[in-house]
Amino acid sequence: MKPVKFILMAGIACTCILYAGCKTPALVQAPEAKTPPANFSNAPDSVNNSGVIKWKTFFSDSHLVSLIDTALKNSQELAITLQEIDIARNEMRAKQGRLLPFIEGGVGAGIDKTGRYTSQGAGDASTDITPGKQVPDWLPDYRFGITASWEADIWKKLRTAKKAAFTRYLSTIEGKNFVITNLIAEIANSYYELLALDNQLQIVRQTIQLQQNALNIVRLQKQAAAATELAVKKFEGEVLGSQSLEYDVLQKIQEKENKLNYLLGRYPQHIDRDTTGILNITPSQVAAGIPSQLLQNRPDIKQAALDLEAAKLDVKVAKSEFYPSFNIVAGLGFQAFNPSYLIKFPESLLFSLAGDLAGPLINKSAIKAEYYSANARQIQAVYNYERTILNAYIEVSTELSNIKNQQQIFELKAKQVDTLTATINISNALFKAARADYLEVLLSQRDALESKMELIETKLRQFNAVTNIYRSLGGGWN
Template sequence: MMLKTKYQILALGMLIFGLFTHCKPLQSFQQPSLKALPESFQSKKDSTNDAVVNWKSYFTDETLIGLIDTALTNNIDLLMTLQKIEMAQQQLNFAKVLGKPFVSAGVSVGQKRFGKYTMDGVGNYDTNFSNNITDDQKIPEHLPDFNIGLQSSWEVDIWGKLRNKKMAAIARYLASVEGKNWIITNLISEISASYYSLIALDNELDIIKETRNLQLNQLQIIKAQKEAGYANELAVKQFESRILNTRSLEVEILQSIVEIENKINFLLARYPQPIYRDKLQFTKPLPTQIRMGIPTQLLRNRPDVKKAEYEVMAAKADVEAARLAFYPSLNINANLGFQTFNPAYVVSPQSIAYNLLGGLSAPVINRKGLNADFGMANAIQTEALYNYQKSIIGAYTEVYNEMSNIKNLNLIQDLKSQEVSILTESIVTSTDLFKTGRATYLEVLITQTNALQARIELINVKKQQYDAVVNIYKALGGGWR
């Protein structure tokens, strides 16, 4: 009879299991295909890549290196990102325990009384008249309950659902690390660009002061000519207005210097203070050749691309975990300890009790909710794939643009240098002619204005060249090593 009952229970269990799993497994949605990277940049193949160079070797200015070192220690955005990494680490630690038994210890004390007209009340009353129990086994009307023991629960990962959740947590942790690296890359780039902007403004300020001094000398000449009857008051006013204009340019540059200094101070997490820099750094030659490497190197050098890739991996694992949520779960629960209603036997071997239960469960009513989770996971994965594609195309385009920018800026600098040379000679010529009365004051003013504008433009071109050197290093994925 007992054997027949066991077979009936087994058959019932198999029937229920079959009902739970009769549905065809869900398949992931069709994902978009990714566009392949070109084999090279502008038909130029180079096996080496400057992105692998440490930033302290790429940027050689000791003052700039000191500023960057301070920022890498104190920058608030970077410190906040480190906390995000810590949060991702804790999520990973939580995911690591998934699929492992959970064991807890507990102590409980209670008391209860069953009514006389309940099954337990009648049964306990009848039991106390049994000849098979001793006096200390008799059940009191007010029944104490002492329980000391261990409780354990374990969801067995028979399909890999929990393993996929762990994989998703690992991928998100790695993505958070790459997010930190991308912030470092941007931080180094922003500080470097701001530092070179300061040096450029210092050089512009020198040119403006030099021009103002020249204008003051020429003002004295025009005043002397006026007294001698060779010039009029209009010429004097024109020179005075030009000097005031130059002075206003000087004030504007001084304000720009304050703002950029404080931008750097903010990145270094400190209050406003002067930034020491070597303006002669602007006269040093730029790198003549930058090694681009090949486009596929962007996939392992650019932190933003790697971050997007890890996000795709995490989303893919989430999709698989959501799909496996439709499968039955195997749960095992166990209890082991001492349980008694007589306090004299709390830790007695006769009070040892245990409970072991295993069961399969599968969703039946809430499948629509699981379908929604599965559909959302697929949508998130598709979005992550598009973001990954976007980051790859964006990285390639940035490198391509900066390569073209560097080439054209070199050409512009050559042309602008020739222009400055000619206009500088013109200032001397116009001044000499003006002294002898063979050139008008308007010709002198126009020549000075053109020369000043050209010299400032040449400095801006040099600044753009420094920006391009910084940007190409960032675009290639340099700075975080």
């Protein structure tokens, strides 16, 4: 009857464990992720998408291509991101390892003294190993063997955890691609800013030359009593202001070169670049495609999608903690108090095999807390996925509008520059004929300089808009 009674008690215990494990608390359901609109409101419907163009093709400037290529080899930021991928890969391997049995081998030695007036000591005193010889009071212990333990993945908890780790590994790869996309865009924008500063420096130096010529004329007029000292001082002040502006532009060029060198992972040195000037080159044409293509092209959206998938798997893993786990432990080896007996078979053979089914019954607060936290992280991941898609759509829409408007601004600014440049020659001629005041000459030069500087900045914004929309479309990483 005793075996039957034992089996009955074990069955009752297993039933209680399984019932407690299957009873999991309810969760708040994660919302369904929203998808972007079918098309961009400020762009024609077309499947042509500049985001799929490789960066070496999209950027035609050989100097810029060389800079980007150097950055992709030397960038510390990219190298840090690659280590994140290695960390995620090792985490995936660790989860894979938990699916297999843990096997350990070992050897050991020790000594034990049992009190004679104990049940164990009294028993040892009557045990003969060799006829006429008792077990010694100081009893050595020698052993060697292997032990193994294995958790049977009956609820797929370990396999789900492994899949979550693999998904996060893929997410880190997309994170690396997103870093590459941003790095390429940042280098391109900095390069175009450097070209714009070169153009501005050229304009400032040309303006200084014009102002210096006007200053020489007004000095001659003063000597001829045709102008006053006030006019001379006004012209001198204008020249000094432009000269200080020249050094300001030179400082900005140095800062921009240093920034580019930092992005390239190298110490400051000269940046080779196009010398024709930013006003003489044309930005690349961009096709935005349709919004649904962002889901496949943008690394940050794909990363958010993978994070969402991993968060869903984490909920399943947390739920599995409510279920009982089945573990098997086994050992095999030899043990004796005398080295000469250690390899005697089967007398010194040590063998064990045990299996246990264990699950939470009472006080499951910690498991519930992790379960609720996993679900909250899943809901966070849904909102983060939606936010990433929304941000991508808005970025593309904004840059499409920016490209269109900057083109209109540039055309108007170019006409303004032509008009104000013409006023310089007119005012100089009138001033020489004593038909215009010196202030008109100064204002003409100043207005022309400002308009030329603004024209260069407008051209720069055109290039920045094209680069930014290329990044927003997911271009650069492939």
